[in-house]
Amino acid sequence: MSQNKHAQKSIDPASQTMLARAEQEGVETAWDRLHKQEPQCGFGMLGLCCRNCNMGPCRIDPFGDGPERGVCGANADTIVARNLLRAIAAGAAAHSDHGRDIVEALLHAAEGKAPDYEIKDKEKLAALAQELKVPREGRSEKEIALDVARKALDEFGTSKGHLELLERAPSQRKERWGELGITPRGIDREIVEIMHRTHIGVDTDYVNLILQGLRAAISDGWGGSMWATELSDVLFGTPEPHRGESNLGVLKEDEVNIIVHGHEPTLSEMIVLAAKDPQLIELARAKGAQGINLCGMCCTGNELLMRHDVPIAGNFLQQELAIITGAVEAMIVDVQCIMPALTDVAGCYHTKIISTSPKAKFSGAQHVAFDEEKALEAALEIVRIAVENFTYRNKDKVFIPSDKMEFVAGFSTEAIISALGGSLDPLLDAIKEGNIKGIAAIVGCNNPKIKHDYGHVALAEELIARDILVVETGCAAIASAKAGLLLPEAAAKAGPGLKAVCEALQIPPVLHMGSCVDISRILVVAAAVAKALDVDISALPLAGAAPEWMSEKAVSIGTYVIGSGIFTVLGTVPPVLGSSNVAALLTKGADDVIGATFAVEEDPLKAAALMEEHINAKRSGLGLP
Amino acid sequence: MKEILINLEHCLGCKSCELACAVEHSASKNIFAALFEEQLPISRVHVEAGREFNFPLQCRHCADAQCIKACISGALWREEETGLVKHIPEKCVGCWMCVMACPFGSIVQDRKEQVALKCDRCPEREIPACVEACPTKAISLQEVPSYAREKRQAYLANFQEV
Numbered sequence A: 001m002s003q004n005k006h007a008q009k010s011i012d013p014a015s016q017t018m019l020a021r022a023e024q025e026g027v028e029t030a031w032d033r034l035h036k037q038e039p040q041c042g043f044g045m046l047g048l049c050c051r052n053c054n055m056g057p058c059r060i061d062p063f064g065d066g067p068e069r070g071v072c073g074a075n076a077d078t079i080v081a082r083n084l085l086r087a088i089a090a091g092a093a094a095h096s097d098h099g100r101d102i103v104e105a106l107l108h109a110a111e112g113k114a115p116d117y118e119i120k121d122k123e124k125l126a127a128l129a130q131e132l133k134v135p136r137e138g139r140s141e142k143e144i145a146l147d148v149a150r151k152a153l154d155e156f157g158t159s160k161g162h163l164e165l166l167e168r169a170p171s172q173r174k175e176r177w178g179e180l181g182i183t184p185r186g187i188d189r190e191i192v193e194i195m196h197r198t199h200i201g202v203d204t205d206y207v208n209l210i211l212q213g214l215r216a217a218i219s220d221g222w223g224g225s226m227w228a229t230e231l232s233d234v235l236f237g238t239p240e241p242h243r244g245e246s247n248l249g250v251l252k253e254d255e256v257n258i259i260v261h262g263h264e265p266t267l268s269e270m271i272v273l274a275a276k277d278p279q280l281i282e283l284a285r286a287k288g289a290q291g292i293n294l295c296g297m298c299c300t301g302n303e304l305l306m307r308h309d310v311p312i313a314g315n316f317l318q319q320e321l322a323i324i325t326g327a328v329e330a331m332i333v334d335v336q337c338i339m340p341a342l343t344d345v346a347g348c349y350h351t352k353i354i355s356t357s358p359k360a361k362f363s364g365a366q367h368v369a370f371d372e373e374k375a376l377e378a379a380l381e382i383v384r385i386a387v388e389n390f391t392y393r394n395k396d397k398v399f400i401p402s403d404k405m406e407f408v409a410g411f412s413t414e415a416i417i418s419a420l421g422g423s424l425d426p427l428l429d430a431i432k433e434g435n436i437k438g439i440a441a442i443v444g445c446n447n448p449k450i451k452h453d454y455g456h457v458a459l460a461e462e463l464i465a466r467d468i469l470v471v472e473t474g475c476a477a478i479a480s481a482k483a484g485l486l487l488p489e490a491a492a493k494a495g496p497g498l499k500a501v502c503e504a505l506q507i508p509p510v511l512h513m514g515s516c517v518d519i520s521r522i523l524v525v526a527a528a529v530a531k532a533l534d535v536d537i538s539a540l541p542l543a544g545a546a547p548e549w550m551s552e553k554a555v556s557i558g559t560y561v562i563g564s565g566i567f568t569v570l571g572t573v574p575p576v577l578g579s580s581n582v583a584a585l586l587t588k589g590a591d592d593v594i595g596a597t598f599a600v601e602e603d604p605l606k607a608a609a610l611m612e613e614h615i616n617a618k619r620s621g622l623g624l625p
Numbered sequence B: 001m002k003e004i005l006i007n008l009e010h011c012l013g014c015k016s017c018e019l020a021c022a023v024e025h026s027a028s029k030n031i032f033a034a035l036f037e038e039q040l041p042i043s044r045v046h047v048e049a050g051r052e053f054n055f056p057l058q059c060r061h062c063a064d065a066q067c068i069k070a071c072i073s074g075a076l077w078r079e080e081e082t083g084l085v086k087h088i089p090e091k092c093v094g095c096w097m098c099v100m101a102c103p104f105g106s107i108v109q110d111r112k113e114q115v116a117l118k119c120d121r122c123p124e125r126e127i128p129a130c131v132e133a134c135p136t137k138a139i140s141l142q143e144v145p146s147y148a149r150e151k152r153q154a155y156l157a158n159f160q161e162v
Helices: A002-007 A013-025 A031-038 A043-046 A076-111 A122-131 A141-157 A164-168 A172-180 A187-197 A206-236 A263-276 A277-288 A298-306 A316-324 A342-346 A371-390 A411-419 A425-433 A453-465 A474-482 A486-495 A496-505 A516-533 A552-563 A580-594 A604-621 B016-022 B066-070 B095-100 B129-133 B143-162
Strands: A242-246 A256-262 A292-297 A312-314 A328-333 A352-353 A405-408 A438-442 A468-472 A510-512 A540-546 A568-570 A599-600 B002-006 B046-050 B054-057 B074-077 B084-085 B139-143
Touching: A002 A013, A013 A316, A013 A425, A031 A496, A043 A411, A076 A187, A076 A206, A076 A263, A076 A371, A076 A516, A076 A552, A076 A580, A122 A141, A122 A206, A141 A164, A141 A187, A141 A206, A141 A568, A164 A172, A164 A206, A172 A206, A172 A580, A187 A206, A206 A298, A206 A516, A206 A552, A206 B084, A242 A312, A242 A474, A256 A263, A256 A298, A256 A371, A263 A292, A263 A298, A263 A328, A263 A342, A263 A371, A277 A292, A277 A371, A292 A316, A292 A453, A292 A580, A298 A312, A298 A316, A298 A474, A298 A510, A298 A516, A312 A316, A312 A474, A316 A328, A328 A342, A328 A371, A342 A352, A352 A371, A352 A516, A405 A486, A405 A510, A411 A516, A425 A516, A438 A453, A438 A516, A438 A604, A453 A468, A453 A474, A453 A486, A453 A604, A468 A474, A468 A496, A468 A604, A474 A510, A486 A496, A516 A552, A540 A552, A540 A604, A552 A568, A552 A580, A568 A604, A580 A599, B002 B143, B016 B046, B016 B129, B054 B095, B066 B074, B129 B139, B139 B143
Parallel strands: A256 A292, A256 A328, A292 A312, A328 A352, A438 A468, A438 A540, A468 A510, A540 A568, A568 A599
Antiparallel strands: A242 A405, B002 B139, B046 B054, B074 B084
């Protein structure tokens, strides 16, 4: 009965085991808190509540008996559109501010202010310099890096009127953005303009508002996020395929377990070095541990597993469960998707939550300020705190599930091209011949409203069985890792066409392309394919899905994905149904405007059918069988 | 018998009860699907803002119900086993005598059918939708004596603080 109850919450066996353990130990998790929140506010679910001024808060009666307008006169269309835009602004801000941190890390490294950072991928730096028209002749690597970093930093507040990396999009797409007047003019500017336009008494036209939402989201996908990816590769290396291990079973009973959780790679890269420090390993042995076991979680984990032999302990909904194992000495957090509940859960165990970013402090956590100038020093201090905490581990409370799964990850755009033998042609040929019908991107979060991992895994399995190649990032990719879908052997689950391609290239049918900012890699691949066929991205047999999405970042992602011309299926209902006009624009009208729409489908099997139908329609449009 | 009882100090006026009531009386019983139904559902509870407090008002299912006395067609009747005041739309002639007789304004008008609508205490649910939806537990379903005891305890707390 109890196990069965937890099987309703997650398909992941490790999570089911830990949910039963949480219940036994009386520890509250996100699932319990969701239950306590239910039924959730209907106005909120429909996007009909406006708190943008203090004449309010106002809400519109969706059933038509109560008020149809807020105090200022805003109707459901305006309120829903404004709320949607503010979510896009928050999401684009989160990604882009992460991007800015990476740009600054490169800048400081090039200025000699961050001596612990070096330029790992010199080829990528050279390629970016060429793309940005940074002179290279007779100049040192640091000088070139400095110019690249300055050009990147300029993108956030540029006055030149457009973003550099938009040039990567096919000309048809750029023209469409231009015609609609939604070519982003600066990463920060579009976010600021959303906050302006959604202020009381500014923009009330829902179409005009949503166009600005698209512009801000595009500045995320083709701006902030893309810079995060590009310069993380320069600083920490462009990922290459390699094997790793996933799920809570990667925690070790006899070692100091450290989990890095959050999103940015700047600190966690240093933690990787610090965890290998011989003195700290010696200290761990002196404390009775066999060594130091560094693991990742969420997108910081994705950043590490893409570039290092660092296992991933789990995705978003497993952060509390990891602590309940009683075996985690420290969970080091930076920014984004870190549950405020962590410190409460950690209070039941010996686990230390160590916050590191000045942007994100957690009451009950220990704060060790991370500073790029003394990056390694901070990392060594943090690892030392973790090692010393091993003394306080209560061995009777340790409960690590045995479940773990191997995966192959590290499919950067460069790695995919390399796996294809140096060009995209084999992929294009496979698509043209129909061995691969199309490419689907599955991205996004976990959300306890959807059975944990089921949305991701069932959809991926269903798509590969239909000969659709799946590319993934974020918590979706971690779900697939745990389910074994990131192994070349998983090709056995693919349809005959995709299976043959995977076997010939020795690749998995589901490719892990990185963290959530690395969705920009997917845009780059899509743009390259479109350019090769001389069509717009919207003409390609591509589809996107966010089956378990929950964050504002996901709202921005979904918006820039459709803004880039890719049909996207959402697994949870976005708070827009309170306006039938906004809902119709997003799910129907947008096709004429931007060449793609959203659909909402909670059932992954039905979502797969929608995506296949879309891909087949695009194939027909291109005259493919 | 349990009654719907209100803790006035806890009502924040969020109207979650109104939405939950409407959704419970929709065909789909799902807020997203209800928006697309041919006839939009109607709430039978209404949060009214008083001078200093809000009050979610629904049919009190009065022991001496004026609406039953006023009903000329037999549409309103008392269900003996539950003690609830029930309404049969098929018998309702839409004369609105009940609306005038109810001192609380708890009887409303159906959109199309031209009949009266009122709280049915959610016969398909153990806990009425409005009670379950209330985020501050301002609306409760309990025995009158237990509610009264809570009030007495709350009153005594005033003295304990002195």
